[in-house]
Amino acid sequence: MTDFPKDHNDPAVGGIAADRLRSIIERTERLEEERKALSGDIKDIMTEAKSAGFNVKVIRQIISIRKREPADVEEAETLLDIYRRALGM
Structure with a gap:
């Protein structure tokens, strides 16, 4: 079993810049949500096109x-x- 540091607020845990890592992950998550929303919009447009006979x-x-x-x-x-x-x- 791996022992993790007790202080999760340490800015550089195990040589990793936690704030930078968190920022990268959160930005990626936001973009994935945007992509999901855009995919839904594209699906709606294709449904509209199909309804119009295309x-x-x-x-x-x-x-x-x-x-x-x-x-x-x-x-x-x-x-x-x-x-x-x-x-x-």
Whole structure:
């Protein structure tokens, strides 16, 4: 069993800056909560899109494509076209 220091208020327990560690953890927790809220907002938007008759899967593909560099998108589309033709599609 590990013996932990009795004084939890010591600013540098075991060589660790406790205040800095606490700050990092708390900031990360806040960002995770924000991410959770944003994910819910995105889900709501996709539900709205689906209700309006849009294909959510295609919308997600478009969003993914818009994040990429145009040259990378063009190369991928060219290869896809070549592969389709090779397969007679």
